[in-house]
Amino acid sequence: DQQVKQNSPSLSVQEGRISILNCDYTNSMFDYFLWYKKYPAEGPTFLISISSIKDKNEDGRFTVFLNKSAKHLSLHIVPSQPGDSAVYFCAATAIQGAQKLVFGQGTRLTINP
């Protein structure tokens, strides 16, 4: 049973436009959500996170939106740059306890010049 799902395996966006990556979750116990970026042959790099007490968090070009009622979160990248081409993973956890992350399958983002 996949508790965190990223239903788009890949996404292609033109440079300068907005990239929107989506993630759905099923477990109501999750109250903290994270996005990671991964280049080939490297470990995942933390991008941005959001607590369930918020519905939006911004960090530069990256914004994460959380819709708790729909159990849905999205990552917006504006403007998209060629260096953003990577695999993006969303992850969820419960703050209380051991912070065990549950990951989605990942979305491969390609930024076209």
Next chain:
Amino acid sequence: DAGITQSPRHKVTETGTPVTLRCHQTENHRYMYWYRQDPGHGLRLIHYSYGVKDTDKGEVSDGYSVSRSKTEDFLLTLESATSSQTSVYFCAINGADYNEQFFGPGTRLTVL
């Protein structure tokens, strides 16, 4: 960068042989984690540690054991490697504000 190193970075082994992967941190963090990454599955938690000699199972712990005798080192052992354990293994530690995890560079393991 979080001070996490993994060794070896690449390993090829044969079915039935024991394999140990090492994760080393310089941050003195209490929590350490082992994940594996496979196509179509994202990353999945194998085992984690919440202190020296304190470990617990994750989602996909069958066939794996761990040990943590020092704060800085977390070892993952495959007692008898199988082809299904061919994967990329990542170690992680919690960040300063505790909720984020930071990952090592990974170990690519191939079991023939």
